[in-house]
Amino acid sequence: LISAAGIPAKEFVPTQEDYVKIYNEVAKRLVEFDEYDDGSYGPVLVRLAWHASGTYDVETKTGGSNGATMRFQPESDHGANAGLKAARDFLEPVKEKFPWVSYSDLWILSGVCALQQMGGPVIPWRPGRSDRDISACTPDGRLPDATKEHKHLRAIFGRMGFNDQEIVALSGAHALGRCHTDRSGFDGPWTFSPTMLTNDYYKLLVGEKWNWKKWNGPAQYEDKTKALMMLPTDMALVKDREFKKWVDKYAKDQDAFFKDFSDVVVKLFELGVPFKQEEKWVFKVVE
Numbered sequence: 001l002i003s004a005a006g007i008p009a010k011e012f013v014p015t016q017e018d019y020v021k022i023y024n025e026v027a028k029r030l031v032e033f034d035e036y037d038d039g040s041y042g043p044v045l046v047r048l049a050w051h052a053s054g055t056y057d058v059e060t061k062t063g064g065s066n067g068a069t070m071r072f073q074p075e076s077d078h079g080a081n082a083g084l085k086a087a088r089d090f091l092e093p094v095k096e097k098f099p100w101v102s103y104s105d106l107w108i109l110s111g112v113c114a115l116q117q118m119g120g121p122v123i124p125w126r127p128g129r130s131d132r133d134i135s136a137c138t139p140d141g142r143l144p145d146a147t148k149e150h151k152h153l154r155a156i157f158g159r160m161g162f163n164d165q166e167i168v169a170l171s172g173a174h175a176l177g178r179c180h181t182d183r184s185g186f187d188g189p190w191t192f193s194p195t196m197l198t199n200d201y202y203k204l205l206v207g208e209k210w211n212w213k214k215w216n217g218p219a220q221y222e223d224k225t226k227a228l229m230m231l232p233t234d235m236a237l238v239k240d241r242e243f244k245k246w247v248d249k250y251a252k253d254q255d256a257f258f259k260d261f262s263d264v265v266v267k268l269f270e271l272g273v274p275f276k277q278e279e280k281w282v283f284k285v286v287e
């Protein structure tokens with residue numbers, strides 16, 4: 001950086017306090033823009049952070065949240081990423097206010113903020129992601145396909161480095177948000193409180209009777225009230241005996257879910273990131 005006077009300007013080195021300002025700004029915007037969807041951008045911010053991270057491949061060490069390559073085509077146009085422009089656009093004014101932050105750190109810190117602000121567990125976070133160019137875009141097909149079954153889930157999440165317990169714990173994020181016919185083609189929320197993180201997803205999976213929805217859209221399940229939905233991949237978690245053990249555990253024990261969810265989300269959000277900083281920070285929930 002060269003200042004107007006031609007003297008090299010000191011590089012801005014952000015501290016924890018500077019990241020707290022970003023967390024607080026995102027939290028403020030979540031309250032301010034409460035007309036979106038079920039009243040919050042929170043779920044779609046979580047989905048952005050997940051889709052940025054979930055492209056990771058342990059073998060080639062490609063993909064993951066380092067790079068924020070979903071800014072570019074073709075990755076932005078991958079079918080799985082339909083609708084995530086809403087989340088990226090929501091964060092653009094934050095990036096303008098704090099231009100020193102990388103998009104990749106911003107997206108993930110915003111996911112952490114959204115989860116905590118929606119009543120979730122503490123998600124420790126550290127900076128260290130840098131933006132990469134279009135050449136780091138990942139190929140299509142790295143994210144899970146909701147029409148598939150247990151084998152596909154194990155293959156996709158295994159490629160990221162996750163085991164059965166971690167797959168089930170991560171899936172509890174579907175307590176949040178909804179499916180949109182103009183994005184994935186599926187329709188409806190998984191729970192009655194889509195802007196609060198709870199273990200209701202597991203309770204509903206084991207406690208409700210799920211039937212195929214009769215409609216022209218993609219095959220999905222509905223409960224008897226017809227207000228809630230499950231994807232074929234959600235139902236795979238109760239059809240497969242190994243997965244089901246964990247669903248039962250989390251349905252009975254919200255604390256166990258929160259503990260395991262926090263651990264596995266930290267792991268997801270850090271896949272493939274070349275951190276220099278060891279210490280993870282805990283951000284305070286904004287009331």
Ligand code: ZEM
Pocket residue numbers: 043044046047050083144145146147153170171173174176177178179180181183184185186231233
């Ligand atoms: Zn989701 N997810 N997901 N997910 N997801 C959707 C929405 C949300 C799968 C999937 O195909 C879909 C994880 C795992 C898996 C969230 C978080 C996480 C939608 C609806 C689909 C189709 C998109 C739409 O129409 O807007 C599949 C197959 C998964 C494999 C297990 C994991 C892991 C997540 C985070 C840790 C969230 C928060 C949403 C809601 C988004 C919103 O806009 O409301």
